Structures are given as structure tokens and as C-alpha cells.
Amino acid sequence: MTSERRAFAYAPAPESRALVDIKPSYGLFVGGEFVDPADGTSFKTISPSSEEVLAEVAEAGPADVDRAVRAARRAFTGPWGRMRAAERAKYVFRLARLIQERARELAVLETLDNGKPIRESRDVDVPTAAAHFFYHAGWADKLAYAGLGPDPKPIGVAGQVIPWNFPLLMLSWKIAPALAAGNTVVLKPAETTPLTALLFAELCQQADLPPGVVNIVTGAGATGQALVEHPDVDKVAFTGSTDVGKAIARAIAGTDKRVTLELGGKAANIVFDDAPIDQAVEGIVNGIFFNQGHVCCAGSRLLVQESVYDEVLDSLRRRLGTLRLGDPMDKNTDIGAINSLAQLQRIRELTDAGEADGAERWSPPCELPEQGFWFPPTVFTGVGQSSRIAQEEIFGPVLSVLTFRTPDEAVAKANNTPYGLSAGVWTEKGSRILWMASKLRAGVVWANTFNRFDPTSPFGGYKESGFGREGGRQGMAAYLRSTDA
Amino acid sequence: MTTAALPDVARDDATLRAFLHGLPGVDKVGAEARAATLATRSIKTTSKRWAIDMAISMIDLTTLEGADTAGKVRNLCAKARRPDPADASAPQVAAVCVYGDMVQTAVAALTGTGIQVAAVATAFPSGRASLAVKLADTKDAVAAGADEIDMVIDRGAFLSGRYLQVYDEIVAVKQACGPAHLKVILETGELATYDNVRRAAWLAMLAGGDFIKTSTGKINPAATAPVLLVMLEAVRDFRSTTGRVIGVKPAGGIRTSKDAIKQLVLVNETVGDEWLTPRLFRIGASTLLNDLLQQRQKLTTGHYSGPDYVTLD
Numbered sequence: 001m002t003s004e005r006r007a008f009a010y011a012p013a014p015e016s017r018a019l020v021d022i023k024p025s026y027g028l029f030v031g032g033e034f035v036d037p038a039d040g041t042s043f044k045t046i047s048p049s050s051e052e053v054l055a056e057v058a059e060a061g062p063a064d065v066d067r068a069v070r071a072a073r074r075a076f077t078g079p080w081g082r083m084r085a086a087e088r089a090k091y092v093f094r095l096a097r098l099i100q101e102r103a104r105e106l107a108v109l110e111t112l113d114n115g116k117p118i119r120e121s122r123d124v125d126v127p128t129a130a131a132h133f134f135y136h137a138g139w140a141d142k143l144a145y146a147g148l149g150p151d152p153k154p155i156g157v158a159g160q161v162i163p164w165n166f167p168l169l170m171l172s173w174k175i176a177p178a179l180a181a182g183n184t185v186v187l188k189p190a191e192t193t194p195l196t197a198l199l200f201a202e203l204c205q206q207a208d209l210p211p212g213v214v215n216i217v218t219g220a221g222a223t224g225q226a227l228v229e230h231p232d233v234d235k236v237a238f239t240g241s242t243d244v245g246k247a248i249a250r251a252i253a254g255t256d257k258r259v260t261l262e263l264g265g266k267a268a269n270i271v272f273d274d275a276p277i278d279q280a281v282e283g284i285v286n287g288i289f290f291n292q293g294h295v296c297c298a299g300s301r302l303l304v305q306e307s308v309y310d311e312v313l314d315s316l317r318r319r320l321g322t323l324r325l326g327d328p329m330d331k332n333t334d335i336g337a338i339n340s341l342a343q344l345q346r347i348r349e350l351t352d353a354g355e356a357d358g359a360e361r362w363s364p365p366c367e368l369p370e371q372g373f374w375f376p377p378t379v380f381t382g383v384g385q386s387s388r389i390a391q392e393e394i395f396g397p398v399l400s401v402l403t404f405r406t407p408d409e410a411v412a413k414a415n416n417t418p419y420g421l422s423a424g425v426w427t428e429k430g431s432r433i434l435w436m437a438s439k440l441r442a443g444v445v446w447a448n449t450f451n452r453f454d455p456t457s458p459f460g461g462y463k464e465s466g467f468g469r470e471g472g473r474q475g476m477a478a479y480l481r482s483t484d485a
Numbered sequence: 486m487t488t489a490a491l492p493d494v495a496r497d498d499a500t501l502r503a504f505l506h507g508l509p510g511v512d513k514v515g516a517e518a519r520a521a522t523l524a525t526r527s528i529k530t531t532s533k534r535w536a537i538d539m540a541i542s543m544i545d546l547t548t549l550e551g552a553d554t555a556g557k558v559r560n561l562c563a564k565a566r567r568p569d570p571a572d573a574s575a576p577q578v579a580a581v582c583v584y585g586d587m588v589q590t591a592v593a594a595l596t597g598t599g600i601q602v603a604a605v606a607t608a609f610p611s612g613r614a615s616l617a618v619k620l621a622d623t624k625d626a627v628a629a630g631a632d633e634i635d636m637v638i639d640r641g642a643f644l645s646g647r648y649l650q651v652y653d654e655i656v657a658v659k660q661a662c663g664p665a666h667l668k669v670i671l672e673t674g675e676l677a678t679y680d681n682v683r684r685a686a687w688l689a690m691l692a693g694g695d696f697i698k699t700s701t702g703k704i705n706p707a708a709t710a711p712v713l714l715v716m717l718e719a720v721r722d723f724r725s726t727t728g729r730v731i732g733v734k735p736a737g738g739i740r741t742s743k744d745a746i747k748q749l750v751l752v753n754e755t756v757g758d759e760w761l762t763p764r765l766f767r768i769g770a771s772t773l774l775n776d777l778l779q780q781r782q783k784l785t786t787g788h789y790s791g792p793d794y795v796t797l798d
Contacts, residue, residue, distance in 0.1 A: 007535075007758040007761055008532065008535065008536065008539075008749065008750075008753045008758050008761055009532060010526065010527075010528060010529075010532050011528075011529050011530045011531045011532040011533070012529075013527035013528075013529045119525060123525065274509075274510070275509070275510075276509055276510040276511055276512040276515065277509040278509070278511070278515075278516070278519075278718050279511070279512035279514075279515030279516060279519070282515055282518070282519050283515065322754050331525070331526075331527035332526055332527055428510045428512075448512045448514070448515065449514060449515065
């Protein structure tokens with residue numbers, strides 16, 4: 001990231017944009033086909049690294065959402081609901097294979113629409129999305145072993161609202177278990193990143209998925225609200241901010257809708273003095289700078305034992321000097337663009353507040369491109385537990401460094417947050433890992449690693465990070481009615 | 486690690502052991518993941534050209550066979566001087582690496598070229614001989630004109646925890662080298678863990694090695710990316726602790742241009758481009774050179790030639 005001439009400067013290595021055809025405009029995917037919205041409005045989706053308009057996308061109003069829910073209901077009571085589980089599994093396997101077959105296309109589209117580096121969409125987002133479909137496909141004819149009685153039943157029509165940070169991956173976390181369990185879905189992707197969901201709709205057509213099993217309605221908050229409040233939606237699944245999660249919980253209170261919420265986080269990444277330091281530094285970098293910090297389980301609070309503070313911080317600063325920020329389509333880029341202007345402004349506001357609170361701000365020497373939305377990797381030291389940057393979710397490439405002296409203090413500080421989604425522990429001492437895992441109030445505790453995702457492992461939060469789990473046997477429970485009672 | 490000079494950590498076995506075991510551990514999964522991520526760097530066009538020539542100039546062109554003859558060594562030296570007969574712009578390699586009895590032949594063939602003659606010594610590759618024999622082996626190669634000595638550590642002593650013995654041997658060999666540069670082969674394929682690789686690297690540097698080298702080439706696995714990563718981290722930390730700059734030489738199993746370029750990326754992003762010079766980074770190889778030359782021809786002409794368009798030796 002240093003701007004001076006280096007002996008071994010990597011020449012540009014851009015992935016080809018021609019791998020994907022972006023249509024000038026997209027309709028809604030309802031009942032197995034693309035349709036125009038009832039009231040004809042649309043919005044633009046742009047590439048955050050260049051601010052170029054990529055496509056016009058339909059904005060679904062309440063009538064469109066109703067049409068999509070009705071299509072989903074027809075599929076649920078019709079072909080999908082009647083289908084044998086082993087047949088249903090074949091469709092989910094087929095979607096998994098199609099994601100693999102069209103992986104490069106999906107990766108390029110994700111990077112263009114989201115701003116994340118192609119290395120991440122190619123090596124993490126798309127392969128993990130395929131893995132979720134493969135894993136859940138295996139569940140379809142084995143639901144009797146989910147621990148929910150001999151013959152658990154699907155819930156019905158699922159209304160699913162997903163965020164912009166991992167558009168295709170969050171889609172797969174939602175759609176794969178829903179379909180495997182026998183539900184039908186109406187999914188609303190985020191308004192800044194609708195394109196991979198719309199390409200996934202084409203995959204559904206290619207897989208000959210019965211019409212209405214998957215419906216995709218694009219739009220902003222109002223569309224999402226219409227979906228979760230629709231009376232014929234049986235199950236709501238949401239990933240996003242805690243504020244919206246609370247609004248959804250209020251909106252569906254008193255109904256018999258089932259709900260899972262995966263909300264914000266302020267994870268502690270805890271480094272003990274006997275940690276493998278080089279790998280811990282990689283874990284810190286991966287914890288907060290992966291996907292520009294747009295990760296709900298990001299390790300945004302580094303808790304480092306005072307006895308290794310200097311060593312860890314020196315190593316971290318040196319490492320950050322090697323991060324390559326720039327064109328997300330370049331295969332050597334480590335840090336891409338911030339997803340939207342609104343998000344960039346929120347990151348700026350919170351980092352300014354951090355400085356005002358007296359924390360010391362540091363970034364490596366770093367040239368930001370002129371076009372697009374960019375924020376340099378940033379480290380705050382001298383952060384008090386009471387500072388806003390230690391308390392609030394920034395959802396950007398900003399790390400707050402705090403210190404501790406004893407394991408008890410580490411646990412107390414790590415848990416002292418309204419959130420509880422994830423945590424990381426770095427130590428070579430196995431017994432301490434187990435002790436910490438039992439004390440930390442977080443849905444996921446990573447030991448000597450961070451931000452690792454696997455479809456077999458349940459993911460979800462404590463406290464204001466939400467409830468319900470996604471992935472694994474526990475994740476299947478969110479889409480099934482128990483026949484035990 | 487502070488920047489203050491190290492106290493005399495090799496004053497006795499217990500102190501040396503405490504120091505080596507006090508180095509931060511290496512998490513296997515994390516180290517391998519980091520090496521795998523760096524292996525995805527895409528080196529194209531001008532940077533590929535630069536990397537290929539840099540890699541050629543870093544090669545210790547090696548023949549270490551029982552069947553070696555003076556003729557074979559002379560051929561190798563000719564190849565070292567002029568790797569691509571059809572293209573004088575191809576750089577010459579850094580050194581020719583041979584057994585001790587071939588040093589005179591190599592020296593005679595390379596005088597005045599600037600190409601170093603490196604000799605393996607100390608009962609290479611096993612290191613199973615008395616210290617007296619190892620020192621005689623070393624002195625013999627130096628007397629014959631070797632500029633560099635590639636020694637092996639006593640892995641048996643290392644694995645049984647006799648660190649001071651390993652240390653003392655390296656110190657003695659370094660002394661026997663006189664003006665010759667000493668490369669210390671850790672034979673990482675026999676050390677079993679990355680923690681051991683890090684400890685052996687520090688041991689070799691503390692004892693006065695000028696270079697640390699991964700492998701003899703006679704054992705698999707040899708110069709894997711995570712092993713190289715751990716050794717590069719060790720020279721980086723050793724420099725910040727002592728101020729001394731140590732070279733690194735991966736050897737064994739590096740056959741393709743892609744492998745070599747991945748190693749240069751590891752150097753670039755772990756210790757920095759200060760190490761991207763034959764003075765501080767060498768690649769021990771034999772077949773690698775021809776693959777680099779074919780890639781080089783491809784960049785020049787735009788098409789691949791074939792194995793018959795580069796010379797065997």
C-alpha cells in the first residue's frame with residue numbers, strides 16, 4: 001500500500017469483466033419468471049468502486065410482494081409440498097452444482113456490485129455459498145434425524161431479508177436450509193447489491209425448479225417491511241442491523257410467525273501473551289479487514305494482553321503496510337471499496353467520534369482512488385471501554401485496540417457489550433481456550449483462527465446479536481415444525 | 486521482541502533451551518493458510534518478467550549426485566554462465582553448488598565470472614559423522630576454493646533436545662569456513678513441526694550462520710511455502726532483535742517458474758523487497774532454471790517453445 005516505487009511491484013492483474021452479462025434492467029422474479037413490478041418503479045444499482053451505474057432494478061411494492069407470496073404459497077401447497085424428499089434434494093444439489101459451474105460469473109458480478117475484492121468473492125463467498133447448498137441438500141431426505149421427531153414438517157412460506165455484505169452467501173444461508181426442509185421462499189436482497197440474487201434466479205430457471213419455490217423481490221426497506229408483515233408469510237428470517245431486527249420483532253409480535261434474527265456484533269479478538277503471534281496478527285487482520293470490515297461477526301475489538309502489547313501492535317502495523325487497497329477486480333487486491341456512500345459516512349462519523357473521545361488513530365500510508373467509496377484500514381489505540389468506537393458496531397475497516405492483564409479481565413471486557421455474536425481467543429494453551437469458550441457470551445468462539453465459516457457449524461448470536469441459528473442441525477430447526485409433541 | 490541485543494543465550498544448555506522454547510509458537514493451520522493466500526497472488530506481464538530474471542539470478546545451480554563427474558560439473562558451470570545460449574540478456578545464476586571434491590573443477594570453470602562456488606560439507610546430507618570429520622570436510626572444500634559452504638545440522642541432536650551441541654557444531658564449522666559464507670541446512674522435512682523449524686532457524690542464526698537453508702534436497706518434503714514463511718519470519722525477527730541480516734535459501738522441490746515466483750512473493754510480503762537480492766535470497770535448484778528460461782522465452786516471443794529449445798546442462 002506504500003506509494004513509493006517498490007522493486008517488486010505487481011503489475012495490474014484484473015479479472016475479466018466480460019465473464020458476466022449484466023442486463024440494462026431487471027424485473028422481479030416471481031412464479032419462476034421475471035416480471036415487471038405492478039407500479040413500475042425502479043432504482044439503480046451502482047458499482048461502489050467506480051460509482052458506475054450497473055443496472056436498473058425493479059422496486060417491489062406491496063402488490064408485488066403479495067404476488068410473490070401467493071406464488072410461494074401455490075408452490076408450497078402444490079408441486080414442492082407434494083414432492084418426495086429425495087426428489088427435493090436433487091434440486092438443491094443441482095443449485096449447488098450450478099453455483100460451482102458458474103462460479104467465475106457469480107464472483108465477478110458480486111465484486112462489481114458489492115465492491116469486495118475478487119480474491120474474496122472467488123475464494124470465499126462463492127465456494128462457501130455452493131458448500132451451503134451441498135450441505136443442506138443432504139438434509140432433505142434425512143429430516144427424521146434432525147432431533148425434531150420422526151417426521152418434522154416444513155413451516156410454509158419463508159420471507160427472507162438479507163444484507164449487502166455477503167449477498168450471494170447470505171442468500172445461500174437462507175434459501176438452502178429453507179428449500180431442503182420443504183419450504184418455499186420470497187427473498188429480498190439488499191438494495192445496494194441485488195445482482196447476484198437475480199443471477200441466482202436464472203440458476204433456478206436453469207435447474208428447472210418448480211415455479212414459485214424461490215421468488216426474489218428487489219427493493220429497499222419498505223419492500224422488506226411489506227414482506228415480513230405479509231399475513232401469509234409463516235416464517236421470517238432476517239440478517240442485518242439490530243435496529244431493523246428490533247423493528248421486525250415488534251412488527252410480528254402477536255402473530256404466529258416464526259422468526260430468526262442475525263444482527264450486529266462487536267466481537268472481541270483476544271490475544272494472550274502465549275499466542276502464536278504471527279498467526280494472531282493474521283487473525284486480527286482477517287478478523288477486521290476481511291470484506292472491508294463489513295462483517296457482522298468482525299473482530300472489531302482487539303483485546304491484547306499488556307505484556308505483548310508492543311510486539312503485537314508493531315507486527316500489526318508492519319503487516320497493515322503490506323495490504324493492497326484498490327480496484328476490487330484486481331486479483332491482488334486485499335481491501336476493496338466501501339459498499340455505499342451511506343456506509344462510508346457512518347464509518348467517518350464513528351471514527352471522528354473515536355478521535356473526539358481521545359483515542360489515537362493510525363492508518364498505513366495509503367492512496368485512496370478518487371472515484372468510488374473508500375476508507376483506509378484504520379487502527380485506534382488507547383481506546384477506553386466507554387468510547388463509542390468500543391461500543392457501537394462500525395461495520396467498516398476500523399479496529400479498536402484495548403488491553404487486559406488477566407484472563408478474568410479479558411472475559412469481563414469481551415462480554416461488556418450489548419452484542420454477543422462471535423469472539424476469538426489466541427493462546428497456545430488448550431485448557432485456556434476451553435475455559436474462555438465457556439465464559440464468553442458469544443454464539444461463535446474461534447480458537448486460534450477467525451472468520452471461518454462452515455455450513456455444518458451453527459452460527460448465531462446472544463443478546464442484541466439476535467436469536468436462532470443458521471447452519472448445522474440447529475439451523476435446520478429454524479425451518480421445521482417439530483412432530484415430537 | 487525488543488530491539489536490545491540478545492544476552493548470551495548460548496552460555497549453557499538450559500539457557501539456550503529456555504530461549505528457543507520461549508519463542509512464540511507457530512499455529513500450523515494459520516501458517517499454512519497464510520502461505521496459501523500469498524500463493525494466489527497473480528504475477529503478470531512486467532512483474533512476471535522482472536521476477537523471472539530475479540529468480541534466475543538467485544539460483545544456486547546444483548548437482549549433488551554420486552554419479553557426478555568433472556565433465557558434468559563443467560557443463561553445469563557453462564550453463565550457469567550463459568543459461569540461454571540464444572539470448573545473452575538472460576542473467577547468470579548466483580552460484581554453482583557441488584560436492585567438495587568437485588570444487589576445484591567448478592572454480593576453474595567459473596574464475597572471473599562472479600558466480601560463486603558453493604560446496605556441501607559436514608557429511609552432507611545426513612550429517613552423521615564426528616565433528617572432526619565434518620570440520621575436515623569443510624576445511625577441504627574451503628581450501629579447494631569454495632566461496633560458500635552449505636552445512637547440515639545434526640538433526641538427531643536437535644530432535645533429542647541437545648541444542649547446545651548443534652549450536653557448538655555450527656560455531657565450529659563457521660570458524661572452519663574462514664572467509665567463506667556459511668549456509669546452515671535445517672533439513673526441515675525431518676524436523677516435523679513448524680515450532681521446530683523456527684527454533685532451528687534461530688539456533689542457526691545465533692550460532693553465526695550467514696544463511697539458513699531449508700533442505701538438502703534428499704528428503705521430502707523440502708522447501709514448502711509454509712516452511713519458507715516461518716523461516717522468513719525468523720530472519721525478520723532476528724534482524725529486529727539483533728540488527729543482523731541473515732539470508733534464506735529454499736532448496737528442493739522447486740521445479741517451476743510458478744513455484745519460484747510464489748517464493749519471491751513470500752519474501753516480498755514477509756521480510757520486504759530488501760531481501761530480493763542474490764546476496765540475501767537464493768533458490769537451490771537444478772531443473773527450475775530451464776522452466777524459468779522457457780517462461781522467459783515465452784514472454785519475449787509470445788509463444789511456448791519446448792524442452793528442446795533450452796539446453797540440458
